Amino acid sequence: MTDQDLDLRRSEVYLQQYHPVPIQGDFVGKHIVTVDQFERADLQTLFDAAVSLRRRMRQQDRGLQEICAGKLMATLFYEASTRTDMSFQAAMRRLGGEVIAASNGVQFSSVYKGENLADTVRAAGCYADAIILRHPHVGSSYHAAYYLDQLHAKIERKATVISAGDGIGEHPTQALLDLFTIVDLKGDVKNLHLGGLTITMVGDLRHGRTVHSLAKLIARSGTENVHLCFVSPSSLRMPPKVLDLLRQQSISVYETGNLNEVLRDTDVIYWTRVQEERFATSDDYDEVKDGFIMTSAVMQQAKADTILMHPLPRKHEMGSAMEHDLLDKDSRAVYFQQMENGMIIRMALLAKVLRGMYV
Numbered sequence: 379m380t381d382q383d384l385d386l387r388r389s390e391v392y393l394q395q396y397h398p399v400p401i402q403g404d405f406v407g408k409h410i411v412t413v414d415q416f417e418r419a420d421l422q423t424l425f426d427a428a429v430s431l432r433r434r435m436r437q438q439d440r441g442l443q444e445i446c447a448g449k450l451m452a453t454l455f456y457e458a459s460t461r462t463d464m465s466f467q468a469a470m471r472r473l474g475g476e477v478i479a480a481s482n483g484v485q486f487s488s489v490y491k492g493e494n495l496a497d498t499v500r501a502a503g504c505y506a507d508a509i510i511l512r513h514p515h516v517g518s519s520y521h522a523a524y525y526l527d528q529l530h531a532k533i534e535r536k537a538t539v540i541s542a543g544d545g546i547g548e549h550p551t552q553a554l555l556d557l558f559t560i561v562d563l564k565g566d567v568k569n570l571h572l573g574g575l576t577i578t579m580v581g582d583l584r585h586g587r588t589v590h591s592l593a594k595l596i597a598r599s600g601t602e603n604v605h606l607c608f609v610s611p612s613s614l615r616m617p618p619k620v621l622d623l624l625r626q627q628s629i630s631v632y633e634t635g636n637l638n639e640v641l642r643d644t645d646v647i648y649w650t651r652v653q654e655e656r657f658a659t660s661d662d663y664d665e666v667k668d669g670f671i672m673t674s675a676v677m678q679q680a681k682a683d684t685i686l687m688h689p690l691p692r693k694h695e696m697g698s699a700m701e702h703d704l705l706d707k708d709s710r711a712v713y714f715q716q717m718e719n720g721m722i723i724r725m726a727l728l729a730k731v732l733r734g735m736y737v
């Protein structure tokens with residue numbers, strides 16, 4: 379068994395055996411590994427902080443620099459990232475904190491020599507207060523959380539892991555920024571309200587961790603009367619575990635392979651990339667990659683006030699680069715606002731986890 383296989387096995391074990399601590403009004407020092415830790419009140423607390431931080435940032439309030447002054451954040455990205463990585467770094471710096479990373483990326487750290495996840499994470503935990511972890515194995519952030527708790531018994535400081543995506547599992551902070559964007563633009567951000575909205579997620583719902591976390595977080599937001607539509611090829615449907623959870627919460631769910639059935643009734647379109655890196659063979663990917671392509675012609679069928687979201691990066695699921703330009707001109711395309719919200723919500727989360735303060 380290779381070092382990687384062993385790490386994979388151990389992440390599977392910790393996914394079952396490590397129990398993340400619910401936020402329940404207190405974010406300080408908590409590992410953030412799943413949206414299941416959040417209740418409606420916690421979301422409202424975080425969104426209130428995000429609104430306040432956004433206002434202060436736009437006013438160029440220098441007081442922001444004091445919020446995380448003296449705190450250090452380490453980034454450990456075992457998978458590619460642009461937005462999640464840079465927005466966490468920007469968030470920490472805007473709050474006056476500092477950021478460290480392996481000089482040439484995690485692949486050229488001792489990971490190259492075969493060091494396991496538990497040891498690399500604890501190395502980061504010896505130096506930093508928060509560790510942002512993206513890793514291909516489902517459960518890797520639970521695995522990290524377990525070992526950081528062990529480390530706490532050896533050193534006096536407590537380091538906190540925040541998941542930046544674990545394989546095809548979850549992407550909790552993306553879901554936080556996505557839900558914030560939806561309530562900010564289509565609901566009521568001061569009173570977490572999504573009621574009456576139809577939210578349609580399209581594309582690779584099987585491997586897309588952003589849609590797993592977002593669907594679960596919508597259920598946890600406690601909003602009544604929200605409708606979820608899942609549009610995908612039959613081989614890329616939302617995992618049964620997520621569907622069961624939604625049904626338990628009495629969320630109305632409609633699955634289809636035909637976007638036209640739901641497009642005209644949709645208020646929020648959440649488009650996703652087919653996750654090429656998760657397929658066993660390139661033939662498997664080629665078979666489904668062109669299933670759903672969003673273009674300005676498709677957007678013409680949507681309502682005048684529907685918003686179009688995408689976690690990005692985008693490829694051909696939004697057509698050619700020329701098509702991207704056309705779509706971007708549509709005021710209903712909000713993925714740039716969504717991206718900026720990524721930094722703002724991560725500022726709110728870092729402030730709450732590292733300082734717990736009212737912002």
Ligand code: NCD
Binds near residue numbers: 690691
């Ligand atoms: C997503 C991810 O990494 O899961 N991107 C992101 O974090 N903004 C979506 C994707 O890669 O398709």
